[in-house]
Amino acid sequence: MSSPGDSRRTTARRRETALFLLAVPALLLLGIIFAWPVLRLLAMSVEDGTLANFEKATLDELYLYVLFDSVKIAAMVMAICLLVAYPVAFWLSRAGRWGVALGMFALLLPFWTSVLVRTYAWLVLLGRNGVVNRWLRDAGLIDAPLPLLHNTSGVLIGMVHVLLPYMVFPIYASLLRIDPDLSRAAEGLGAPAWRSFLRVTFPLSLPGVSAGCALVFVLSLGFFITPALLGGGRVIMVSMLIEQQVREFLDWPFAAALSTVLLVATLAIYALIGRITRGARHA
Amino acid sequence: MTILTNRRGLLRAAGGIATAGLPLPAFAQGSPPPKPDRIVVNASGGGMATQLRRSYFAEFERLHGIRVVDTSPVDFGKLRAMVTSGNPEWTVTEIGGQDVDRAKELNLLEPIDTSIVDLSRYPAAGRNSHAFIGSAYSTVLGFRSDVFRDGSHPKGWAEFWDVRRFPGARSLRNHPVDNLEFALLADGVPMDQIYPIDMDRAFRKLDEIRPHISVWWSTGAQPAQMLVDREVVLATGWNGRFFELARRNAPVGSEFMQGSLKSSAYGIPRGTRQAYWGQQLFQVMTNPRLQAMYATELSYAGLHPDTASFVAEDIRPLLPTAPVNLERQFWLNVGWWTENGARAQERWNRWMLQRG
Incomplete structure (x- = not known):
């Protein structure tokens, strides 16, 4: 005979199994179209039986430098996105119906435009004789055109523009989930608005911040077209080197090694972001 | 990026040339294989796709009653993956x-079947056992014609390098192909002695011009756009891009002197089911009248010797294959690049990353 507690536990376990079954198709799909190819890729990088490809990818200063530079740019894009996105998300979470509609429209419209088109639009706006420089010159603010394009700043502007929605939406979602009574309670207990934000709202929004940062960072590392066009050749991202190897030189084993190094670096930084935000939440 | 990938003309000009297709000789022995309802042709896309359709595809569809579906972009890695997988989606690819x-x-690639594709009148440069040479194009020097008036623009690469006589921002492609050749020519190497490339010498010469290059371009649309926007006053670029600007009356000219000629090729992926109809498409593409129609819109001229005679006289000097232009340019040595491309690219990447 089983006790009522046991049967409850069995029911719970059965429910868990049933719920897990629901996830099986998705897991299978991921396994087939993602995990398996990644493993094949890993295998390809050591095809020749040596670690020579990895040696080149991790010890050669060219590839190290480019990897470091890519991580640096991804981190900068992430930081700028966070600074810009948080106030927007905060405003959206407090705005009325029309404010939300307008904000969503403004965020999603560029989101649905091809990255290539947007990148070319920046070329027109930021060039030496572009719209921005012409305005600044006509306003008497500058004498010589600002170098906004064909350097790191051009790449940052272009990438932040493309990736901003990925930061805004997770933060917005987590801000919406916060019970408004909590900050009301904090203020009712005499906390000024800034302290209630800092001690209540912000810590509770950290899951969104963490998700947004991770998304933007990971997507940034794989960026390709925007840095190629707006960097004027002076910015090289790892993804560009991988593309060269795959498409131009057909050195797939080396491309696989580079991709693996990039994947490992991404996972490591992803874990780091999770740890930092978790730490901050418990502080 | 391969040399050809992004050479997309954006021409929308309506040409008034009637399609005058010549009947095809029936070379194929026996009865042809059954007709599929469509074949897939992969090429660079953009304006080029429009013109391929207007000239060659329309004629092929009319002759054989088989629909031509076009895809883009050109992707060598994808071609390899397709053939390896044993199921190429493309019937023909650039x-x-x-x-x-x-x-x-x-x-x-499948070999070219010369019993279907008649290359008997083609020059040697236009015959390849496994590729059909569709047209020739060239990397040339583009300039702002309002800055360099009345033919006062740089002619040749030594003058492009001469920043005192020809001041202003410049752009070169972010790729070693062409640039190493141009650097050697700028350093006084004669056109017929470029190969094998002395990389040390080429990069030393590139060091000189580097501070004056404001943009290293990566797609074919960039140099044309930057000249139009006056972002730069001198740039290298594919002749078709500058041709298009000239036709739109933009203040941009181009100079063929010491240009780097290349051919644009098409192949049939090995194992594709409609290989026979791919060969038939190539036969249509040898038609000089259709080649002339294509060249008139894009300046990329096919290699049939009669093509030029079907092109309007004012367009002829703008074709890279015009005799007067041919003798001032050199053919890029594909063999050298096949052998040394990866090494040159790695050195180029290192060189680009040097600060200063």
């Missing part, structure tokens, strides 16, 4: 000029 030898080496 191949970057420098990839033809490698494609042949890797056994990715």
Whole structure:
């Protein structure tokens, strides 16, 4: 005979199994179209039986430098996105119906435009004789055109523009989930608005911040077209080197090694972001 | 990026040339295989796709009653993956000029069936056992014609390098192909002695011009756009891009002196089911009248010797294959690049990353 507690536990376990079954198709799909190819890729990088490809990818200063530079740019894009996105998300979470509609429209419209088109639009706006420089010159603010394009700043502007929605939406979602009574309670207990934000709202929004940062960072590392066009050749991202190897030189084993190094670096930084935000939440 | 990938003309000008297709000789022995309802042709896309359709595809569809579906972009890695998988989606694909030898080496292409594709009148440069040479194009020097008036623009690469006589921001492609050749020519190497490339010498010469290059371009649309926007006053670029600007009356001119000629090739992926109809498409593409129609819109001229005679006289001097232009340019040595491309690219990447 089983006790009522046991049967409850069995029911719970059965429910868990049933719920897990629901996830099986998705897991299978991921396994087939993602995990398996990644493993094949890993295998390809050591095809020749040596670690020579990895040696080149991790010890050669060219590839190290480019990897470091890519991580640096991804981190900068992430930081700028966070600074810009948080106030927007905060405003959206407090705005009325029309404010939300307008904000969503403004965020999603560029989101649905091809990255290539947007990148070319920046070329027109930021060039030496572009719209921005012409305005600044006509306003008497500058004498010589600002170098906004064909350097790191051009790449940052272009990438932040493309990736901003990925930061805004997770933060917005987590801000919406916060019970408004909590900050009301904090203020009712005499906390000024800034302290209630800092001690209540912000810590509770950290899951969104963490998700947004991770998304933007990971997507940034794989960026390709925007840095190629707006960097004027002076910015090289790892993804560009991988593309060269795959498409131009057909050195797939080396491309696989580079991709693996990039994947490992991404996972490591992803874990780091999770740890930092978790730490901050418990502080 | 391969040399050819992004050479997309954006021409929308309506040409008034009637399609006057010549009947095809029936070379194929026996009865042809059954007709599929469509074949897939992969090429660079953009304006080029429009013109391929207006000239060659329309004629092929009319002759054989088989629909031609076009896809883009050109992707050598994808071609290899397709052939390896044993199920190529493409019936015919464009191949970057420098990839033809490698494609042949890797056994990715069906041989050209000369019993269907009549190349008897083609020059030697236009005959390849596994690739159909569709047209020739050239990397040339583009300039702002309002800055360099009345032919006062730089002619040749020594003058492009001369920043005192020809001041202003410049742009070169972010790629070693062409640039190493141009650097050697700028350093006084004669056109017929470029190969094998002395990389040390080429990079030393590139060091000189580097501070004056404000943009290293990566897609074919960039140099044209930057000249129009006056972002730069001198740039290298594919002749078709500058041709298009000239036709739109933009203040941009181009100079063929010491230009780098290349051929644009098409191949049939090995194992594709409609290989026979791919060969038939190539036969349509040898038609000089259709080649002239294509060249008139894009300036990329096919290699049939009669093509030029079907092109309007005012357009002829703008074709890279016009006799007067041919003798002032050199053919890019594809063999050298196939062998040394990866090494040159790695050195180029290192060189680009040096600060200063």
